[in-house]
Every structure is written in structure tokens, then in C-alpha cells.
Amino acid sequence: MWSRLRTILPSPNCLPPRWCSGFVSRMRYMNRLKEDDTACLSALHNGQIFLFHHLSPLLQCTQRGTLRPAALATSDVQSVLERLGSDGSLVKKSVLVSCLEQNQAQFCLDVGELDQVSVEEACEGKFLDLRKSLFLLTTAEAPILAKGQALLRWHQTSRFCSATGQLTHRNQAGSQRACSSNGIIYYPKMSPVVIVLVSDGRRCLLGRQPAFPLGMYSALAGFCDMGESLEEALCREVAEEVGLELQSITYSSSQHWPFPHSSLMLGCHATVSPAHTQLQVDHAELENARWFSLEEITSALKLQTPPQRGDSPALWLPPKQAVAHRLITEWTKQQLLKDTDQNQRPGSC
Ligand SMILES: NC(=O)C1=CN([C@@H]2O[C@H](COP(=O)(O)OP(=O)(O)OC[C@H]3O[C@@H](n4cnc5c(N)ncnc54)[C@H](O)[C@@H]3O)[C@@H](O)[C@H]2O)C=CC1
């Protein structure tokens, strides 16, 4: 078995907009807000807030009937909270997540201590589970919600120092917490996860976990063990879950994923020998895994609505925002190109 990691430049839509004018100044401004509590508080007063309720984001319906995250002016959020009987201190629990042009900072805030329906009515929106939201949202704000939820969850579960047992206190941006007794600083935690679309040259391999929505299959994924490289983790996960040995690995792109806790998903393509494609699925990890043809994948990519109970079983793919979807789309394009090349070769009919 051998593996090779080739770093290729992801397609432009995977990259942060660093060539847009103002990118450097925005990044430096964000960095300053993480270090300077007074500047961050002032940015919060002039900024925008995405509200969450018990980690579910607030979405609003657009005039075109689509959903988008509600980016509310901090002053409006402040008035709503005051009307609902909360004192002004709640807004200060916002966490910094992004920055618009003209250095307008964006924050996320969980108002789970207030009545959900009252906030929804006051803000003309609905709090929706983040997983469901990611299936429905098409806007560029989806990653901001994922980041916001991950940061909010980290603060909710990191209130005590694991060395002293004392309370920890956050900075204004919410980018770190410090122990009140010995000053140890804690930063938000992420787990590296490998995700791989395995191909035998003609078909691609997808797996299904019991908790997935009806009909959904995805690329194989798994947490990296301590001490492992990306390549080692990929080879181990594929061997464990489906009993195959990888021949080659190509890096595609990465993604932050907030479920179940924060992960950094490292997305790759891999190949196995067409002579060794027999699967031995570990049913403790996967409900099923199987090879899918290009035709099956292209039909699934066209589906607009998820299969319902009672429908004939149809393949349903992860949402557009998931790196798994990106890997599947990249593989499909590559296969279609290969087919076109073969058909254009002299002598092909
Ligand atoms: N964004 C995307 O396109 C996709 C994301 N994923 C994500 O990938 C992640 C990993 O996939 P799985 O197949 O579940 O992983 P997995 O194959 O490693 O199995 C999960 C098990 O690994 C163990 N584990 C080891 N280290 C862990 C850690 N740091 N945190 C939690 N559990 C750990 C636990 O026993 C857990 O039950 C999942 O969180 C899933 O949400 C999965 C598929 C698609």
C-alpha cells in the first residue's frame, strides 16, 4: 500500500475572498478585536448580530421565499431584549464571528434564556435546527452560522478550568477563556477529521450511518487518532470501515464542521485498485456502504427534495455546504471529462 498527498489549489469558490480589496485590513481588524476588549465592545455596538436559541439559528424568509440568516443591528437586538425584560448585559455575551466591508463586525448571540416564540415574533423569524438550516441555506452566511454555533457551544461547555476546577472568564470577542485562579488560557477546541471519496476508476464509494436522514449516503469519514498524519488516518479509516487498502490520495479542500462538536474536515479523493473492490463493511460503524455508478450519482445530484418515508428508495446526498458534497461533485465532473475524452479518441464510436 502506498499513499501520496498532493496539494492542489482548491477551486476559487473554496477559498476565502482574500483577493477582494480590503481583505488584509479586515483580517487585521478582526485580530485587533480579539486582543482589545474595549475596541471589541465598541465594534459590537456598531455591528450586526445573528441570534441563536439553544444553538438553533434565527432564519428569516426573503421576498423570493428562500430562507436566510437574520443579521440584525445590535441596537435592534438591544431594544428587543429590553422589551422582553432582559437587562443590557446579555448582548455582551455575543461572540465575534466575521467582519463585513467597512469593518462592520458580525457576532453571534444565544438568547436561550428568553422565551423562544417571543423573540421569533419580535424579530420576524424562526429558530431552526442548524443541521436542517444547512440543508436549506444557499447564502454565503451558512459557514458563519456553523462557526457561531461552534463557538457558542464551546463557551457553554467550557465554564470551568480542567486543572483547578475554578470558573473561567472569556474575553470580549469570545476567542479565548482564562482561568480565574491561575490564568491558564483556553482556546476553542477542534478535532481533525478526514473525509474521503474513494473511487475504483469507474464508481465511487459511499457509506451510510444509522443516524443519517432517509436515503442519505456520504463519503467515508473519521476522527484522526493522536499522532497520526492525514494520510495515515485516511488509510486506517477506510481499512476499518470497509476493509479496503488505498492506492493513492489527493487532497481536495477542507471545511469547519460544527457537528457534533467542532471538527476540521480534511477532504481528499482516493483510489483503490479495480481488482480489489470487495467491501467488508464494519456494521458497528456503518449501516451500509456500497459502490455507486456515475449515473446514480448524477441523478442524485439533480434531486431537489429529500425522499420521504414510503417513497421508493432514492440516493440522497449531503447538503451543498458539506465538503462531502464538494468531493462528490468534483468526482462527477472528473468522470464526465474522462468519458468525453474517451469518446473523442480516434476510433471511438
Ligand atoms: N461535512 C461533511 O461533509 C461530513 C461530515 N462528517 C462528520 O465527520 C465526523 C466523523 O465521522 P464519523 O464517521 O462519525 O467518525 P469515526 O468513523 O471516527 O467514528 C466515530 C467514533 O469515533 C470515536 N472518536 C474518536 N475520536 C473522537 C473525537 N475527537 N470526537 C468524537 N468521537 C471520536 C468515537 O467513539 C465515535 O463514536 C462526524 O462528526 C460527522 O459529523 C461525516 C460525513 C460528512
Ligand SMILES: [Mg+2]
Ligand atoms: Mg466513520
